[in-house]
Amino acid sequence: MDILVRDLYKLPVGAEFSGYFVIEHVEIRKHRTGDPFLRLVLSDRTGTFPALWWKPPKDADLGIFKKGDVVFVTGTVEYFQGSLQPKLKEIRKADQGEFNPEKFICRSRYSVDDQFTVLLETIESVENPYLKTLLESFFYDDSFVDKFLKAPAGKTIHHACIGGLLEHTLGVVEICETVARRFKTIDRDLLITAAILHDIGKVYEYAVDISISRTDEGILLGHLYMSCEMVAMKISEIKGFPRDLKTKLLHCILSHHGEYEHGSPKKPKTLEAVALAYADALDSRVKGFEEFIERELGSEKGWTKRHFAFEVPIFFDGNFNYGEE
Ligand SMILES: [Fe+2]
Ligand SMILES: [Fe+2]
Incomplete structure (x- = not known):
């Protein structure tokens, strides 16, 4: 049996389980007797949980388990101070090919080809x-497109899947098209260009392996700066590119998180920048809700637990409908 973390939370105390998980955190601790035990945080694409390997065999080498390893575990469901904290009976490193990688990292459920075609048509317009x-x-x-089509748009909060960046970019573009139709004073070409390019730095901000992680460059520089740098470098190769157009475009990218506390070094100060910031927030927030509902509830109705970033529990009373026949 290979249980999903989401389903593990539904098991009663004392239930036995087994499955493949990624190690998010691991530390060797000691009992009062001096005997070592392992404290772990394990995950799959549906969530994380803490676990203890309380009584490893005396000859077990606890040092072989590292963050990022995929392990096979068996254990018993237990709760500590109201929170799930199973005790493991067995833990061993899993071999490649033994588990399904799709358990750990999801893909955008929309067709990459169809979405990329729409993006190229938008560029054409x-x-x-x-x-x-x-x-x-x-x-x-081709080498940029290859990276762009695989990149996620986030690690946990929204579009945290392969192809997520393309899906999010198109979502923001569609919202911006609507805003540009409504407000005739907006420079539509500038807004759409900013929408397409606003997160391209995420191509280098995230690394995708068995899970999504932020690169050193991503942590140190962040995708707002990285996107600006990539755009500025390309602009420098385009003869005669107007300086004021460059400034307005870079301002949109640099301010697209809207607030200083959300990582924007500048607040939006043009029509296009404010439109982009709200379009970005709208697409990422609604998608973040959708992903959390799916991760927490699967196909069931009800309440999620409190979302760590949005700071509310989310209510879902419908059916997931992705427009599939
Ligand atoms: Fe962003
Ligand atoms: Fe974005």
């Missing part, structure tokens, strides 16, 4: 020749 050339310099470059 941009009339400003400088902005169009800039977009083409990224999206006609």
